[in-house]
Amino acid sequence: MSADDPAGTRRTFLEQVTAGGAATATALTAGCLGSLPTDVLGDDEIEIDVWHGLTGGLEETFADLTLDFNRSREDITVRLTGYDDGYDQVFTETRGAVTEDEGDPPEVAMFAEIGTRQAIDSGQFVPMEDVVPDLPTDDFIDPILDYYRVDGTLHSMPFNPSHAFMMINRDAFEAADLNPDDPPRSFEGVADAAEAMVEADAVDHGVTCPNISWFIEQWFAAQNAELVNNENGRAGPPTESNLTSDAAATIYEWWHDLDERGVFHVGDGWFESEDAFANGTAGILLYSTASISTLLERATQEGGFEADAAYFPAPGGDQTGLAIGGASLWVPEAIDDDRQSAAAEFLTWLTDPTQQSRWHRETGYFPVREESVDELEQEGWFDANPDYRVVFDQLTGSASTTATQGAMIGPFPEVRTEIEGIWTDIEDGTSVQDALADGKERVDDQLTT
Template sequence: MTCKILSFSASALVLTTSIAFAQTEIQWWHAMGGTNGERVDKIAADFNASQSDYKVVPTYKGNYTETMTAAVAAFRAKEHPHLVQVFEVGTATLMAAKGAIYPVEKLMADAGEPFDKSDYLPAVISYYQTPDGELLSMPFNSSTPVLWYNADALKAAGVEVPKTWDDMKTAAQALVDSGMDCGFSFGWQSWVMIENYSAWHNMAMGTKENGFAGFDTEFEFNNEAVENRLADIAEMGKNKLFKYGGRRGDSLPMFTNGECGMWMNSSAYYGSIKSQAKFEFGQTMLPLDTAVASAPQNSVIGGATLWALAGHDAEEYKGLAKFLTYLSSAEVQAWWHQETGYVPITTAAYELSKTQGFYDQNPGTDTAIQQLSLNTPTPNSRGLRFGNFVQVRDVINEELEALWAGDKTAKEALDAAVSRGNDLLRKFERTAN
């Protein structure tokens, strides 16, 4: 009797092991830490539970820069994952990595997986298409900067939610006068105050359609409009109307703890603000600089997409294609959007969120979608495709920090950022050609 039981157990173990081995693993490297990392794990786990042929294995590899660097190094060592999450400013770098990527549109076609680009929001996929319209990577966590505001503080200060930069100054002064430590702050300052400020006012950040039309592009954001806006912000900093709080999301606590009444940063901070703020808050569109434009154009996205890396087996890519279909489904995308504040990447997910009453129950949570879809993107507002832009953003950060510290004027900081940035563009151009 004992022998029979042991024999049966061994057989069961062999059977279980065979089933496990039959599953094709898909390695997914990502940059989502904390709560969003748990959400990524849930998406993968739910897909794995939905079928038995494939198993997606998500792995957190650090922040965006660290994840992209790790993927490039792993590709050279031929130990790379099937899928890697790369932030939007890494697009040109991956495009120039010859033989490294498997364009997602081609992957879906080769795998026989149904795929229709018209299902995706134009403002999202246009950033990641070739000049011929081929989609290179799968949109996943796309966001855009918005103006977050402390509704209780604005009410107490007796001012309306700002719509223009003149309104921003008025509201910031009223907030400080009412006892707040600062009027406003922002994070990801290159993205918010140069990249999106330029697109919002339909101004080019660089030549060659912001790099989309060729690597031989040059920066031109050291123009009078950007200079005047940044100079005015620096002046406001002298009276606490503005307070700089760091390069990425470091200044979030300044908003959620009630130190600053307004904050410009990604719509994807919705989940964090909702869990941390002890006051009524809202989000609205970026302020318009009426000295530059009479109406806004559209904002551009941030966040990241998922890139398939070349060099794996066809069966593995078939599983990857099925996972990308699952990831883009209306139900998954609506859940991800509502949990995080990232933009739903498909029209169906947006419509489902409407039907579910999410925007009625959470006013303002469709602000990012409205900003991105405000007008048909122009060559100035489609997005950016600059090589070495991760390093260029570091340069912009350094120069703007010198401005906020009072060590440089806005003109000096911008001229230096453009000069140093162009050097990095030329370096990239030499390696890409």
């Protein structure tokens, strides 16, 4: 690894197990740990690197899981390196390492879902079914596998999947004579509830949503509409977007209507919308299921109100399904057989039902295994935590179509930036129709450049 990384851009964590069996944890805020001394690693022990984009409590939980794996094995030690700029930086650094003649890629890298097409097209990563030939895919939850399975091949290991969902302020609903036990599921129902809460002076904003392309993509999936051509990019590289379709117009006309009614708060990034909901300023939040536990805690401690999870709204109230968000784990081709085998051992352990149940309980990310769900049911987890039941039912109720599997786009980050510019144009006075036409032109340019 390079020694000239900017301070604070990555954090390296390693558990070292001495010959006597005592375990010590080593953590650095920047740079890398050097090579392990020979008296720490046994003659036959393999050290593997895992690069990830998790921060805060998510990183702590991932590190705790990794410690447990290291303690359970005498032949493998896993070292974690976290990047402050998240999944995008992990992707950039890993792609650089696998393309350099003398690059030093990790054995495992965590990529956001939108990196899937680029990773596949690079030909520099081993399909997961080759890394773990006996992977029990029949026990993996189908809507989660659907995204990462392309042309019948599972290319990476799903690990921290999430969905879009809605969260409501129960107190604000009650103040507006709305039934919090029957939250709206249609666009119009959300608009009416938002207006009622504002008119009752229960909140300043009826509904808040970040201006993040991922949500627009979810509403395409909910309408069983493909974001791009060529079967949503799954039958071949897409060359054209569907941003002037009826599905796109329905989404942005709804946003425009909310704005015209004076009940809409559009967050500039994720946390602006989260803060607006958590402090009681907004009565409805459209967000990611990965943040359920954080939102419930913040609502109680900061906002002083009770919050509930609800289904992500859709036109007419019925959604075909939603596309998966989050990240998965990839193994580079450049890794030698011994290290690839060690990586397979770690990935198999990490997605074992026991670990997946724990990962879900402590983070809110969906478990990837059916057996984990059974385990959580038997524990009474969903009865004690009904908000997780709501979003899990939404996940398992998702139909499998090319729309709900999610788009496969090479220049996805650039495409998302252009999609986010559509609402900015509308806010600046451009009509919905013209903003969509301009957005389509920009996105299509990205697809064909």
